[in-house]
Amino acid sequence: MSEKKLRIAVDMDEVIADPIAKFIKLYNRDYDVPLDLTITPGNEMAMHVPEHARLKIREYINEKGFFRDLDVIPDSVEVMKELQKKYEVFIVSAAMEFPNSLQDKHEWLADHFPFIGWQHIMFCGYKIVNTDIMIDDRIKNFVDYEGRKLLFTSPHNMLLTDYERVNNWNEVAEKLL
Amino acid sequence: MSEKKLRIAVDMDEVIADPIAKFIKLYNRDYDVPLDLTITPGNEMAMHVPEHARLKIREYINEKGFFRDLDVIPDSVEVMKELQKKYEVFIVSAAMEFPNSLQDKHEWLADHFPFIGWQHIMFCGYKIVNTDIMIDDRIKNFVDYEGRKLLFTSPHNMLLTDYERVNNWNEVAEKLL
Numbered sequence: 375m376s377e378k379k380l381r382i383a384v385d386m387d388e389v390i391a392d393p394i395a396k397f398i399k400l401y402n403r404d405y406d407v408p409l410d411l412t413i414t415p416g417n418e419m420a421m422h423v424p425e426h427a428r429l430k431i432r433e434y435i436n437e438k439g440f441f442r443d444l445d446v447i448p449d450s451v452e453v454m455k456e457l458q459k460k461y462e463v464f465i466v467s468a469a470m471e472f473p474n475s476l477q478d479k480h481e482w483l484a485d486h487f488p489f490i491g492w493q494h495i496m497f498c499g500y501k502i503v504n505t506d507i508m509i510d511d512r513i514k515n516f517v518d519y520e521g522r523k524l525l526f527t528s529p530h531n532m533l534l535t536d537y538e539r540v541n542n543w544n545e546v547a548e549k550l551l
Numbered sequence: 552m553s554e555k556k557l558r559i560a561v562d563m564d565e566v567i568a569d570p571i572a573k574f575i576k577l578y579n580r581d582y583d584v585p586l587d588l589t590i591t592p593g594n595e596m597a598m599h600v601p602e603h604a605r606l607k608i609r610e611y612i613n614e615k616g617f618f619r620d621l622d623v624i625p626d627s628v629e630v631m632k633e634l635q636k637k638y639e640v641f642i643v644s645a646a647m648e649f650p651n652s653l654q655d656k657h658e659w660l661a662d663h664f665p666f667i668g669w670q671h672i673m674f675c676g677y678k679i680v681n682t683d684i685m686i687d688d689r690i691k692n693f694v695d696y697e698g699r700k701l702l703f704t705s706p707h708n709m710l711l712t713d714y715e716r717v718n719n720w721n722e723v724a725e726k727l728l
Contacts, residue, residue, distance in 0.1 A: 381679065464679065470669035476653040492647035492676045499670030502558065502641065504679045
């Protein structure tokens with residue numbers, strides 16, 4: 375492990391992988407009503423759907439296969455490759471919350487980010503990582519973290535103002551490369 | 552996450568789970584010769600078998616199911632339960648080296664350590680964890696780690712003298728409880 379490069383912890387869901395597009399696709403399939411997350415920004419996914427459909431959101435995410443075919447967040451592959459030249463880049467996902475996702479997420483990473491070796495992949499609960507920078511869409515992961523925090527924009531965090539924010543991977547590149 | 556309790560990172564293989572007993576069982580099944588690891592302490596598993604059998608060791612460990620039914624290291628469950636009252640206890644396993652192990656290890660933990668919640672389980676490569684204490688049988692995991700290191704005795708590390716050593720879980724209890 376290089377001593378010289380700064381370390382970055384990069385989250386998966388809503389940062390390099392897009393579960394929201396998949397939620398919307400499944401919801402539209404099952405309920406046949408359009409789901410638009412921009413109407414009330416700052417809310418969790420489950421708050422965008424009628425009450426009777428909220429459990430369904432949890433059901434989707436626990437199904438084997440849900441995480442296997444997620445879209446890649448635009449430009450994340452290209453920027454991650456560049457980051458890797460300058461930093462030691464770790465993927466840090468709170469995958470333990472959804473045990474059925476472990477294999478899916480591992481295979482997804484092998485497909486889309488084969489340049490990240492097994493030494494730099496971490497599936498965890500609490501993100502007690504010793505890195506210099508963290509890119510994440512969930513501020514709960516910043517609470518106990520002492521490094522530089524970059525909040526990656528996602529519908530649920532759009533109303534938060536107390537964090538250094540990156541809206542997309544081009545902004546990550548501007549800040550870190 | 553409690554701010555007050557010290558955090559401990561506890562390794563899985565050769566600390567709470569026993570892959571060596573399983574290796575020996577499979578080896579004896581396939582080669583019909585007894586395998587005794589005490590003859591030349593300080594060696595890796597593969598060095599205890601004839602050259603033609605070394606690849607087999609790697610094959611065993613990569614097979615789905617290998618990690619699913621490992622024996623529990625004696626007294627680890629009881630001592631871990633006690634540790635949890637005083638410390639914040641994390642399971643930290645370098646499981647990413649063996650992707651087929653992810654589900655097996657998760658299910659094994661649910662069977663034997665159900666009192667460790669998903670927030671406190673981490674499957675990783677490099678152990679870049681922010682904890683106060685680490686219990687591990689591999690000194691490579693201590694290299695970049697600044698907390699207190701407890702080397703859990705295993706055949707491969709028996710000749711090392713530069714580390715604070717625990718030979719079993721009763722010694723862990725004596726030191727930490």
